[in-house]
Amino acid sequence: MRQSHRLLIAFGIALAALALGAATLVFIRGNVKVALLPESDPAGVVQRYMIAIQNGDNAGALKYVAPVPTTPKDGGPPKPIPPVVPPRRPASVPWRATLGATRVTGSEAQVDVTVYVFRSGNPFGDAVQTINETFFLVKQETGWLIQSPGPLWWLY
């Protein structure tokens, strides 16, 4: 047998083993359970907001967003509330998010989040896009509420 054929068989075996290993991992350890953080923490609010978005629960997501004053302080025309959930339904893009650092200063907080979005459109590039996002929150009577970002552009 030629050396090139032996190499081909070796690569084939390695590839089959990798594919089998990946399939086993996906089916056995793929159902990751997410631990809920306390709702009183800024990170817990961001988590619930993102879960609501992932479930397509726009009304539920809006509960964690600080309302924008309809009449600005300078007396100008009322500003529209920025859309929290993208108008196009985002559920078809699989994504996950991990928590980074949380900084609390008085009644304001910043929560760093790393979002991973899977897109199958370009098979020759990295299918997983990584986005680092910082959520700005403000403490109100009802608890922490998200001030920004409004539209989650990375789900488009």
Place this chain on the structure above:
Amino acid sequence: MSTVRRVYFYAVCLVTLVLAAWGAGLLLRLLFDLAIGGRPTFAGPGYANQQIALGLSMFTIPAAVWAFHWRTVQRLGGAGTQEAASALRKLYLAVTLAASSLTALMTGVTVLRWLLGGADSQTFSAGAAGAFPVALGVWYYNWRVNSRDGAPSPAGGTLLRWYWYFVAAWSLVLLATGIINTLGIALDHGIFISQPLVQGPLWSEPLQMRVAAVLLGLAWWSFHWLYAARDDSSSSLRQVYCYLFAIPGGALAAIVSLAIVLFRLLEFLLGVPVGSEPGFFRFLSLTAPTLLVGAAVWTYHWQRTKEEASGAAERRSSARRVYYYLLSGIGLAATSAGVITLIGLLLDFLLNSLNPAPLLVISPGWWKDQLALSVVLLALGLAAWLLHWLRTQREIDRSEEERFARSRKVYLYTFLCISIIASVAAAISIAYRLLSGFLLGTVAFDILNSMKWSLQLLCAAIPALVYHAGLLRYDIRVGAERTRTVKTIVVVASRTEAGSLAQRLERALGMPVRAMAYDGPGATEDGKISEQQVEVLAQAIAASPHSRLVVLLQGTEIKAYSYEEASRHE
């Protein structure tokens, strides 16, 4: 007439014909606009008069100049004359035929769409309606001129072939995309949008446009491929059209759409949430017709080339070889993409288990989607690659000559180059991240996370590099890189035998052989040459140390002589 004078006449004829056709188109457009167009297209009362003046000037003056020059050209080029077969005349005719044919096709689609839509004056395009008859008329006239000219010279024949295959390729694309879109619109309308909120009629403008494209694309393709090029199976350009355009184009469309279909179906079967969304199967409305049409184009042309595969062995095998390497390349690229995705999935698992940061949220289909994509890319890529690559390897087992083929070298060096560049880029990125992470005291997880894409790339590039470098090393060891003496072999025989003998010799030698036919007084019919004679002749030519050989056939006697440029000194 001198060549420069002939060039002048044909150049003037070409330019004036274009201008006259444009002018005629303008006049017809105005006429149609006034007679049928329902929209107020005129800016003012003087606009129509201006258009008439422009159209008349552009038509009459160039038409008169064209008529004068064309009459002179026609006097030279009576049927069967040298001028009628000349390459310059065929260049003029090929350019005119191709331009007028494509103009008629594209404007004809618009006109036919209007007719299919009920000839509503609101949607009438006077521009297309004016250009269509003019382009069709120019094409018909020149087609008749070419038909009356008789057999072209070899160079003239090649120029006409360019016209046939260019228009055949164009109309095949129009036909294929027309069928795909027609089926797509019908499926989308009838099956996949089950409960539309608002829906217009199926027989709408987009569908009428696609149906018109199908009808005219079919007519143009049938005429140029099935009729005009029907007896052209021996030409190299036909092999290029089939092996480098139609077959790989159809294969690529079929493979890509099959990959999308399988990926989506796997998502559905694995229970990824997106699969349960309403309208999920809507992707089939475009991918299923593309798969069917791509496969039909692929198999039809493949079958056709197999049926025509006799004679001119060397030229045919070159084109076929390019096709096999091209498909192998597509398959290997898809396999590499599958490996990259698979390694990414495994690294993602590893990173997820090492990540100290808590997981905030995860889509239920996060892992399964990646698994589905990598499985589909690997399965299709490996199937396409192995099917075609192993075939080239079997050819090498049959004949070591295959190792010398230029297409093999291009394939091997291309993938060696890509895999080396990818490996070096990935290695630099990994080394940089490791060093900078170590020097800055970055957490090991963050370093690994930042290297993920480079690791994926490296895992796909290294096996490709090792495999192709090994093949190239072996090829070089057996002498594939040594300069080979290319022999020029010319067969000179009677008109009836020259082509046939050249083909048989070409098959026996595995290299191109030119055929020259002698004619005139004294030319006799040559006798039939046996296979044994051809075999002996091929062995003698192969063993000859000379690089230029002429094979003379007279009666049943064949002789091979070496030849070279004779000195003119006394």
